[in-house]
Amino acid sequence: MIPVPMVGRADELAELTSVWSRLYPAMDPQVRRGIAVITGEAGSGKSLLVRCAIDAMRPRPGTVLAGGARVHSPAPYDWLAAVLSGRGTAQLDIPPDALAWLAQQPSAPARRYAPGALLRLAVQTVRALAGPGPTVIVVEDLHALDPASLNLVGELAAAPNLPALLLVTSRLPGQALAPQLVARTLARLTGGPDAIRQHLHPLTEPEVSTLLRQAYGTPVAAHMVEAAYRSTGGNPYRLTELLATEPRPELAGALTAREVEVLACLAAGMSNKQVARSLGISIRTVTVHVSNLLRKTRSSSRTEAALWAVRHRVADQSRVP
Numbered sequence: 293m294i295p296v297p298m299v300g301r302a303d304e305l306a307e308l309t310s311v312w313s314r315l316y317p318a319m320d321p322q323v324r325r326g327i328a329v330i331t332g333e334a335g336s337g338k339s340l341l342v343r344c345a346i347d348a349m350r351p352r353p354g355t356v357l358a359g360g361a362r363v364h365s366p367a368p369y370d371w372l373a374a375v376l377s378g379r380g381t382a383q384l385d386i387p388p389d390a391l392a393w394l395a396q397q398p399s400a401p402a403r404r405y406a407p408g409a410l411l412r413l414a415v416q417t418v419r420a421l422a423g424p425g426p427t428v429i430v431v432e433d434l435h436a437l438d439p440a441s442l443n444l445v446g447e448l449a450a451a452p453n454l455p456a457l458l459l460v461t462s463r464l465p466g467q468a469l470a471p472q473l474v475a476r477t478l479a480r481l482t483g484g485p486d487a488i489r490q491h492l493h494p495l496t497e498p499e500v501s502t503l504l505r506q507a508y509g510t511p512v513a514a515h516m517v518e519a520a521y522r523s524t525g526g527n528p529y530r531l532t533e534l535l536a537t538e539p540r541p542e543l544a545g546a547l548t549a550r551e552v553e554v555l556a557c558l559a560a561g562m563s564n565k566q567v568a569r570s571l572g573i574s575i576r577t578v579t580v581h582v583s584n585l586l587r588k589t590r591s592s593s594r595t596e597a598a599l600w601a602v603r604h605r606v607a608d609q610s611r612v613p
Contacts, residue, residue, distance in 0.1 A: 300499040308345040332492030335529025338461035360432030371441040425455025434462035494526030515561035
């Protein structure tokens with residue numbers, strides 16, 4: 293997959309890194325906490341923005357605690373179980389049976405703690421993992437988390453003396469498993485005066501044009517930009533899928549001369565009738581060539597095939613006017 297650059301997300305990225313630099317100037321040991329909530333539709337680039345922000349943070353985070361909803365049906369403290377997965381916990385001053393339960397280990401005892409006691413132990417576990425800081429705590433897909441994890445995230449947002457920046461991604465409450473509970477949690481996270489709320493909208497058509505130019509290293513015709521924007525709605529993930537049609541490197545040389553001409557016509561935005569008139573062949577023959585081109589370039593549409601032609605400079609090989 294071709295990574296989608298931070299087109300249309302530069303302001304959000306700058307804001308996140310700026311918050312971090314204000315929290316920890318020169319690794320200041322003073323305990324501080326920050327909260328940033330990033331919402332958006334599926335595929336809008338929330339997780340990519342978080343990763344890019346962490347990579348750009350200066351000074352570098354001492355610890356990153358990241359977790360999200362599991363792929364199975366949500367279980368209590370799924371987020372913390374994901375954080376604990378693969379981590380050594382012997383040094384933590386937390387009762388082993390409580391840790392086993394929070395980590396959802398098969399060996400966890402049947403006896404459970406009272407909900408309030410378990411929540412306090414969960415907060416203590418995160419504190420112990422965060423250490424002296426500076427720490428980034430990443431909560432992905434808040435909308436899909438179980439109620440216990442949502443309560444834990446809310447407690448972490450209010451916890452005093454926690455040297456961490458809390459980065460939370462979520463879809464809007466209407467798309468959540470528990471809409472009212474997620475709405476309350478988001479309100480709790482963003483209720484403070486210093487909390488940051490970002491919402492990632494779809495990319496605009498000019499931003500799609502910029503993205504395609506960066507991906508291909510050359511300007512892309514306006515009609516192809518419009519087709520790419522129309523077919524993806526400006527969704528960065530769907531744009532990534534559109535750019536990911538990557539056939540065998542030797543394929544460009546395997547196209548026949550006529551196929552190169554037809555592909556150049558597609559890149560110019562011609563219809564089958566226009567291609568037939570330009571090349572002096574029948575529409576039926578054009579249809580056969582287009583079908584073969586879609587198969588050879590592993591494209592699902594004429595737009596994908598045209599973008600493939602731009603990437604591989606196929607149009608440059610053609611003498612079609």
